[in-house]
Amino acid sequence: MHIVVCIKQVPDSAQIRVHPVTNTIMRQGVPTIINPYDLFAVEEALRLRDQHGGTVTILTMGPPMAEESLRKALTFGADRAVLLTDRFFAGSDTLATSYALASAIARIGETFEPVDIVFTGKQTIDGDTAQVGPGIAKRLGLAQLTYVSRVAAVDLVGRAIEVDRRAEGGVQALRTRLPCLITMLEGTNDIRRGSLPDALRAARAEIVVWSAKDAGIADVGKCGLRGSPTVVKRVFAPSPRAEKAAMVEAGGPEAADALIEAIFAQRPRLEADLATLVRGY
Amino acid sequence: MAEPAKPAAPASGRANTKKELPERFRNHKHVWVFVEQERGQVHPVSWELMGEGRKLADKLGVELAGVVIGAPGEATLAAAREAACYGADLAYTVTHDILADYRNEPYSKALTDLVETFQPEILLLGATTLGRDLAGAVATTLLTGLTADCTALDVDADGSLAATRPTFGGSLLCTIYTLNFRPQMATVRPRVMAMPERVERPLGRLVEHPLSMAEEDVVTKVLRYIPDRDSAKSNLAYADVVVAGGLGLGSPENFQLITQLASVLGAEYGCSRPLVQKGWQPAERQIGQTGKTIRPKLYIAAGISGAIQHRVGVEGADLVVAINTDKNAPIFDFAHIGIVTDALHLLPRLTEAFRRRLSPHIRDRIAS
Ligand SMILES: Cc1cc2nc3c(=O)[nH]c(=O)nc-3n(C[C@H](O)[C@H](O)[C@H](O)COP(=O)(O)OP(=O)(O)OC[C@H]3O[C@@H](n4cnc5c(N)ncnc54)[C@H](O)[C@@H]3O)c2cc1C
Ligand SMILES: Nc1ncnc2c1ncn2[C@@H]1O[C@H](COP(=O)(O)O)[C@@H](O)[C@H]1O
Numbered sequence: 001m002h003i004v005v006c007i008k009q010v011p012d013s014a015q016i017r018v019h020p021v022t023n024t025i026m027r028q029g030v031p032t033i034i035n036p037y038d039l040f041a042v043e044e045a046l047r048l049r050d051q052h053g054g055t056v057t058i059l060t061m062g063p064p065m066a067e068e069s070l071r072k073a074l075t076f077g078a079d080r081a082v083l084l085t086d087r088f089f090a091g092s093d094t095l096a097t098s099y100a101l102a103s104a105i106a107r108i109g110e111t112f113e114p115v116d117i118v119f120t121g122k123q124t125i126d127g128d129t130a131q132v133g134p135g136i137a138k139r140l141g142l143a144q145l146t147y148v149s150r151v152a153a154v155d156l157v158g159r160a161i162e163v164d165r166r167a168e169g170g171v172q173a174l175r176t177r178l179p180c181l182i183t184m185l186e187g188t189n190d191i192r193r194g195s196l197p198d199a200l201r202a203a204r205a206e207i208v209v210w211s212a213k214d215a216g217i218a219d220v221g222k223c224g225l226r227g228s229p230t231v232v233k234r235v236f237a238p239s240p241r242a243e244k245a246a247m248v249e250a251g252g253p254e255a256a257d258a259l260i261e262a263i264f265a266q267r268p269r270l271e272a273d274l275a276t277l278v279r280g281y
Numbered sequence: 282m283a284e285p286a287k288p289a290a291p292a293s294g295r296a297n298t299k300k301e302l303p304e305r306f307r308n309h310k311h312v313w314v315f316v317e318q319e320r321g322q323v324h325p326v327s328w329e330l331m332g333e334g335r336k337l338a339d340k341l342g343v344e345l346a347g348v349v350i351g352a353p354g355e356a357t358l359a360a361a362r363e364a365a366c367y368g369a370d371l372a373y374t375v376t377h378d379i380l381a382d383y384r385n386e387p388y389s390k391a392l393t394d395l396v397e398t399f400q401p402e403i404l405l406l407g408a409t410t411l412g413r414d415l416a417g418a419v420a421t422t423l424l425t426g427l428t429a430d431c432t433a434l435d436v437d438a439d440g441s442l443a444a445t446r447p448t449f450g451g452s453l454l455c456t457i458y459t460l461n462f463r464p465q466m467a468t469v470r471p472r473v474m475a476m477p478e479r480v481e482r483p484l485g486r487l488v489e490h491p492l493s494m495a496e497e498d499v500v501t502k503v504l505r506y507i508p509d510r511d512s513a514k515s516n517l518a519y520a521d522v523v524v525a526g527g528l529g530l531g532s533p534e535n536f537q538l539i540t541q542l543a544s545v546l547g548a549e550y551g552c553s554r555p556l557v558q559k560g561w562q563p564a565e566r567q568i569g570q571t572g573k574t575i576r577p578k579l580y581i582a583a584g585i586s587g588a589i590q591h592r593v594g595v596e597g598a599d600l601v602v603a604i605n606t607d608k609n610a611p612i613f614d615f616a617h618i619g620i621v622t623d624a625l626h627l628l629p630r631l632t633e634a635f636r637r638r639l640s641p642h643i644r645d646r647i648a649s
Contacts, residue, residue: 094429098421128571129429134385134417143501144385146414162504167383168319168409170508174384176501187564229426229462235448235455238589240614245603247613248620255622256630259602260638262618263579267600273578275642277521277547 001054001156002112003045004105005078005119006136007038009062009069010126034069037121041184043191044151045119046077052154054116055079057108061089061100067207074202075194081205082108086212091225094127098135099222104215105140116156118142118181130183137181145174146183154178302461309463312338313373313401315392316347316364317411319383320506321356325476326407328367330469332477333434334405335368340436343402347372350391352381361487366479371486373399379496382503383411389418391492396423398490401464403442405434408468420466426459427466430570432473432593442467447570447589452611454589472518472574475597515565520549523577523598525568527553527591529584529605529624533561538628539583545636551575553585569594583624587612604628 011030034042045056058073060066061084070081084104092100109115118140123130130146137144147166152173154161165172166185194202212220221227246266250258264271314334317324331347338345347364351357353376361372375391392415396404404419406412408430420427428444432454435443441458442465448455459465517523524546526539536552543550551568552561568575570590576597583604585591592615595601603616604624613619620627 094417094427095421095424123571129427130413131417131420131427131429134414135421137385138389138418138421144414144418145501146385146417147410166410167506168324168411169322170506172382172503173505173507174501175504229424229459230428230457231460232448232455233443233458235453237452238454238592238614241617243617245613245616245619248618251622253630255620255627256634259618259620259627259631260634263600263602266617267578270579270600273521274546274639278545278639278642280547 001049001052001116001154002057002109002114003049003054003117003119004057004059004108004115005038005041005045005073006059006101006132007042007069007073007121008035008060008124008126009033009066010035010124032065032068034072035121035124035126037123037125037184037186039121039191040186040188041119041121041182042073042076042078043189044182044184045117046192047189048117048151048154049079052156055113057082057112059084059101059104059108061085061092061097061104064209067209070207071202071205074205075199076192077194077198080112080208082208082210084210084212084215086220086223088212088217088220088223091228092223093228093230094129094131094135095229096223096225096227098132098139099227100212100215100217101132102136102139103217104210105136107210107214107216110216114179116178117154117161118179120181120183122147122183122185133181133183140179140181143176143180145176145180147185148182149185149188151182302463306461306463309400309402311343311346311399311401312341312403313346313348313396313405313464314364314369315404315406315412315415316349316360316372317407317409318349318351318356318360319411320508323360323363324407324409324411324471326409326412326469326471328363328479329471329474329476330405330407331364331367331369333469333474334403335477337403337434337436337442338370341402341440344370346370346401348392348395349374350380350388351376352378362484365482365484367477369484371488372484373488373490375490375492377492377494379494379499380492382506383414384499384501384503385414385418386499386501387492387494388415389422390494391490392419393422394492395490396464399488404464404466406466406468408470412468416466416468423462423464425462425464425466426457427468428457428459429468431467431469432570432596434467434469441465447593452589470570470574472576472597473593475576515549517549517551517566517568518573518575520575521577522546522548522579522581523551523568523575524548524581524583525551525553525585526556526583526624527585528555529586530556531584531625533559535625536561538625538632542581542628542632542635545632545639546579548577548579553588553591582612582616583628585612586610587615 120133347369433445580598
């Protein structure tokens with residue numbers, strides 16, 4: 001079984017700088033980590049490989065420094081890492097990102113071995129859209145399984161897979177064919193520590209580095225800013241409310257009563273509402 | 282966000298690209314709202330979006346349509362009719378036995394076909410597990426832009442959809458446009474937009490559209506559907522009063538100061554994201570951009586700084602009360618009432634004071 005896991009390197013902190021010309025977020029100088037949601041996808045892939053045999057390829061699209069995240073993923077026990085990096089990818093929105101990643105996954109299938117499952121995280125903590133997974137699935141014509149909480153069974157001979165998928169009011173148990181794309185829900189497994197041999201192997205491992213051309217992307221116009229239908233037109237700070245917060249100055253034992261007075265003074269009907277709530281509670 | 286804000290960075294670079302909509306998109310008109318129903322139940326976010334869609338359609342001078350996809354039968358029809366009561370001029374329906382349960386393939390095909398046939402200018406969906414699964418697939422098939430988890434929608438002077446959402450970093454918002462593609466797609470989380478008033482109104486038009494697909498064409502099968510137990514659902518999103526704690530509480534044990542106050546008020550309790558990340562509270566208690574959006578009459582936040590991702594989740598609250606030791610905490614920029622003090626000291630006292638004040642009613646509760 002060959003599994004590809006898409007991970008993204010994301011800034012670790014809430015520090016932010018915005019490029020004054022392109023209005024895109026500048027990542028230089030901010031410490032980075034693997035998108036935390038993607039770790040659940042990595043773990044699930046490793047588990048399936050341990051159960052069924054095969055290989056796990058980690059894929060990321062990002063600047064050259066994203067190699068760090070790939071090495072980190074190798075320390076968990078992944079077999080291969082591919083870094084998709086090219087200046088043409090700068091400024092990609094989700095449509096352009098899914099195009100580049102889908103192209104690279106197709107190329108990974110041709111270069112190494114056919115891909116059975118593609119994993120992504122539920123969403124990133126920077127982009128936060130949960131759109132890249134479905135985008136890859138559509139482009140590659142894979143069955144799309146989002147918000148998966150459990151991979152119940154994989155049948156490599158019958159080319160089928162069963163998963164539990166989180167829906168709004170419950171859980172759907174689904175069966176579909178392989179290959180498929182899974183976006184893994186957070187908190188669904190415990191990411192392993194990784195062994196010492198894996199750590200040593202990861203430090204020495206050769207990362208496969210591909211440009212757009214290497215990934216078989218003929219039309220770079222579909223990548224980066226040029227290939228992104230959405231544009232960030234304005235980045236701005238939220239404005240304070242027109243009226244300033246009424247500050248309760250009382251301290252010590254009076255503070256609580258003063259605060260309650262202030263609340264009921266601003267919203268006289270709240271007291272009656274609270275009475276109703278408290279009675280019904 | 283009610284007030285206009287000053288741009289931190291001027292629009293420039295590609296954002297200044299002169300908009301020239303390719304000829305093939307010129308016929309795209311009207312605003313559509315996807316009416317999400319699962320097991321015969323319409324998700325309330327659909328009506329919240331219908332209220333928002335109405336405003337956009339009025340500004341553009343176009344029609345507002347509800348889109349209902351589902352099994353043939355009364356539930357689907359009822360949802361289409363109900364759309365009118367929340368502001369839709371017309372409804373499109375695609376009904377087929379294979380649409381009884383949500384599955385990506387037939388639903389994306391149904392919605393993509395509708396869009397290609399009737400060419401809407403704007404398409405809004407709820408940012409639910411279903412809405413996001415569907416929106417991502419449809420936008421990719423149509424090769425158009427999709428903006429996730431918007432907190433404000435508007436149309437600008439030249440009629441483009443301006444979709445605003447928080448951006449990375451905890452302090453900024455950004456407005457995103459889909460310049461040269463149609464439809465302009467956006468998802469919005471439940472409770473971000475106010476629920477419009479329901480007005481009994483007949484549906485103007487019902488347009489039924491076929492789906493040329495059979496069960497054999499759908500590779501994904503639903504084996505079972507296991508509904509959540511009611512006990513597993515918290516009422517946080519719909520509660521009238523919410524008390525929440527943040528990192529300022531200092532330790533997981535101190536969180537009981539929050540639950541105690543909540544209990545005296547008959548309120549629900551919630552928290553900021555770091556508490557979930559630290560494992561102090563379960564994910565369903567998180568309030569904000571990546572947690573629950575709430576619209577209570579009273580929101581009390583203790584030890585929460587008020588980052589934009591938290592703020593957007595409480596923007597709909599009638600009254601925000603903030604307890605924070607830092608008088609410069611951003612939460613005081615949007616709280617109605619603030620107090621600069623140690624929450625660990627104030628919370629027990631506040632609980633006691635509310636208990637005294639509400640005691641006649643608490644007694645009623647015990648008596649009945
Ligand atoms: C993509 C993304 C999505 C996010 N989504 C969410 C989300 O959905 N919800 C969310 O909440 N956050 C979210 N965040 C995180 C958000 O940016 C903030 O980091 C987070 O809200 C801060 O939580 P906090 O206020 O509890 O902690 P801090 O920011 O650390 O604030 C603690 C506050 O407590 C005060 N304090 C300290 N001691 C006391 C005391 N004894 N009494 C009273 N006050 C005290 C401090 O002055 C400070 O203001 C998201 C971030 C990103 C990047
Ligand atoms: N640049 C990238 N490289 C690799 N994987 C990515 C990238 N961006 C997004 N993904 C994957 O897509 C998922 C959803 O991302 P998003 O749509 O940004 O929320 C992430 O959890 C990753 O698994």
